[in-house]
Each structure stands twice: as structure tokens, then as C-alpha cells.
Amino acid sequence: MVAPPQLLHYHHHLFSHQFPKTHLQRHNLTKRGSTSLTRMSISSDPRPLDSKCSLAFVAPLEAILFDIDGTLCDSDPLHYYAFREMLQEVGFNGGVPITEEFFIENISGMHNEELCGVLFPGWDLQRARKFFEDKEDMFRRLASEQLEPMKGLHKLREWIENQGLKRAAVTNAPRPNGELLVSALDLLGFFEVLVIANECDRAKPFPDPYLKSLQALNVSNKHAFVFEDSVSGVKAGVAAGMPVVGLGTRNPDSLLLDAGATFVIKDFGDPKLWEALEELEKKAVKQ
Template sequence: MLSPRAPAPIPRRRLLSISAPSPGRISIGDSNRISFSRGGEKKRGRISSADTPARMATDSALTKLAPLEAILFDIDGTLCDSDPIHFCAFRELLQQIGFNDGIPITEEFYSANISGGHNDDLARSLFPDMDHDKAMQFMDDKEAFFRKLAPGRLKAVDGLHDLCRWIEGYNLKRAAVTNAPRANAELMLSLLGLTDFFPVLVIGSECDRAKPFPDPYLKALELIGASPDHTFIFEDSASGIRAGVAAGVPVVGLTTRNPAKALSDAGASLLVNDFQDPKLLSVLEELKPVTENGQA
């Protein structure tokens, strides 16, 4: 039997509950300023003087990107909170084959050893003594199980669709960049209603090297014709953040599931809870491009 090492405990939210989006939205008023509303209370997307240290930390890496030209998005855990579904699929199928002497994997093990990984790498790390083709067949079976579970369970991260409308309003370039298999990525974009929103979809396994190498993000920049000097990335995993940093593009880390410290240590320029986070709205206010009529 295969017995994975026991990872150190990692404080994090539980994976098994997928919360419904909470009230709140990004809106563009007559002044084209971003506002943040939740439960009837509206707040402007500005950071107060009390938040000066956080503002200073983001200024150097993000606000220098103005005017913003493009935004690149990871998919799993970034556009949608898909980790609970992946965790369930891995846990059930690994238990079926007697992994770890048949003891179900924990959320901590999943976060430390699986989340954000590329399937080829995961096959080698999870099954070092197994024939690689057989290990990859397990990964293919797991992805098929994920696709079976996803419809009806996959939920967008809070504020995603309002952010997408803001991006369309300013005609920003964009691409989805993922280590997920193409079938998974296309299914998730379809379930989220974003198939037409992304003109470019880059798959890690279709590049020379997947994340954490920079190749997928460099390919996306090339395909959409964007400069890294006016682009930033949304990511939720340390692996993805390292890929973005290696590509020379600032990364905003979403603390959807993975520990904030891990994302910060990987090089994230800013950490946000979701796409409604006031810290993010403040940065977008600073970066919004100038429109054809000369107004921001």
C-alpha cells in the first residue's frame, strides 16, 4: 500500500461546505467610480488613511501598472471555489485504491500536497512506485469524476460577474490560464457562463512547461498581445503565484482556500478575500484605463 507522508497541520477553512455568494456587487456609477455594496450599505472602493501601510504595499507592484491593459485569470479556486469538489473526488478515489492504507486523506493533506498541482507531477508524487501510465490513468479517472460532480455544485467566487462586466466596460484584454485539463477548464467556464468572455484559454499541459513555470502566462501574454508592464494576474495557489511572478507579472492572490502565508511567501503582491474585497476595488480605481472620451 502507498502511505503518503503526513503534512504539518495547516489552519484553513473547511473544504466540504460550498457557501453561496453573499450579497454585494461592484457597480459603476455616473462618475465611473467603483463602489462596493453589501447588505444595502455602500462603500467607495478607496482605502482610508488608516490603511496606509497596505496601500503602500500595493502601490509599488500594482498601481505602477496604470493604465491597466489586461488581466489574466487562473480558473480552479480563482474564478470558482472548485477545491471542495476536487477534494471529494480525490478522497473517494484514493480510498478506493487503498491509498494511505485506506484511510481517507485529510483537507490538510490535500492543501499541502495536491491543490494547484499539475496532474503529471501529482501522479509522480502521489504514486512514486506505480507505473506512470497507470498513475496517469488514475488522474484521468479523477478528472472524469470531477466533471460528473461539478454541475450543480460549482459556484463563482463572490463578485466575479460584476468584475467581468467592469472588464468588458473598459475593453480590457483577458485570458484564462490553468493547469486543469482542457475538458475541465471548458466545463468550468461553461458552467460559470464565461465561455465567450475569455477569447484565449491556455492549458498548462499544452505548453512546454506547466505552472509553476512561467510558460503558460507568457503564452497568454503573447496570444492576447499584452504587456506585462500593464497586466496583473489573479491566482489562488502558491504554484500559480510562482508562475506569475516568474513571468514578470504582479499577482493578486485570492485566499479562497489556501493559507494566506503560503500565497504571500510565493510572491503575491496583494491578498484579497474575493472580487468584492475593498482592497481590490481600491486598486482597480487607481488602475482603470482612460476611455476614448478622455475620462477614466
């Protein structure tokens, strides 16, 4: 099944603004990305008290780690469309299509294994897993045709390469999705490491995927930072002992900041980011 281009254009428009969050939505979004801190090995927040919009405390910078979905590209509209069509086919919600608000509140950012119980509590696990395999197949077909990089990504890539920094992509998505998105964005030769969270002992919001990335790059968490767009991802980066720059693609800035983001940008062209990177460069020269 291939989505009519005009429908996907329409849904990109719907996702081009932040949906108003009810109290329940805010609660669910926070709950979804915040596994109890008492169950996690959390490092102390790496941000100095006076570090607003600053990354200077990681100088000399050695590596940058990126989430993929929602960070390198705004892929949620494609995930939403695939879920909407597939759920309608199996008669979910009496066959009534899910809304964007339902998708954001109940689906976006969650692991497929978690969603098995959330969406299909009455299904056996094998049947639920097959649904998600088919959904991911549909998403990949759409992404291969319609994916676009986050604004400013190519400029940032050039800066990173000129600085000689190490880089890794770290995702909760299945490996086929992660590999497809990195390839579609022409970043196969850019990333030295691709870490898939479900191949680690624990996925985000636990720190394991980011710790694995640091180990693979042979870099200290004191000289690296993370780009993330979700509460779960921000918590994972902070738990791994790194500052996290939040991408305000879908979640309100306040949620990302509450999760521990050092600051939030709208995209990779945001002046806040470039001021922070310039400050990093100047501090590295002095050292």
C-alpha cells in the same frame, strides 16, 4: 459515482475556513509551489516598494489574466471529494479515507504528472495516469452540477467589459477541466484566450503559460496583471513580469505574499481590490 449532496455540503463547510498549518504543512505547500528559482528565467519583482494594495504602476491597464481552479471558483472541495473516494477505492492508505489536511498538504495545486510519483510510487505510469483520468472524470461530473463562481466575479466581469480590457484564462488543469469550468461559469464568451499549461513547454510555476497568454493577446506585461490563488500560480505570474493579486481561498495570505503577490484579497468583492481598480481608472484618465 455521484456524491450525495449532503456530503458535498458538509465538505464545503469544512473548506470554508483556513486550516491551521503545521510547520511541515507550510514547508510542503511552499515547496510544492516553488520550483528552484535558479532553474527559472525570473523577471525582477514588478512591484514598486511603495505599492501596497496598488496596481497603478500598470496603467494604462490593457488586460487581466485569470487562473481558473480556486480563483474563478472554489473548486477544491470537489477535487478533495473525488480524490477521497477514488483513493479509497484503490486501497490507498490501507483503505482509510484521506483527510482534508492530507489533501491540502500533499495533493492540492500539484500537477497530475507529479502526483503519479507522489501517491503511487510503486505503480507503473500507465496505471497511475488512468487513475487520474478517472478522477478528473468524476470531478467534472461533480463540477457540472455543483460549481459556483467566486463571490464578486460577475461584478468584476462587468467592470472589465466596460473598461474594454482583454482577458485570458490560464490553468494547470487538463483542457477538459478548464473548458468545463469556464463553460459552467458562463464565461465562454468572456475569455478571448484559454491557455492550458501542459500544452506549454513548462507549466506553472514557470512563466511559460502566462507569457503565451500575453503573446496571444498582444499585450505587454507592463500593462497587465494576474489573479491567482496558489503559490505556484503567483510565482508564474511574477516570473512573467506581472503583478499578481492573490486570492486567499485556501492558502494563507503570508504564503501568497512570500511568493510575490502584490496584495491578497478574500474574493472579488473585497474593498481592497476595488480601491486598487478605482486608482487605476483615475491614473488612466490623467495619462
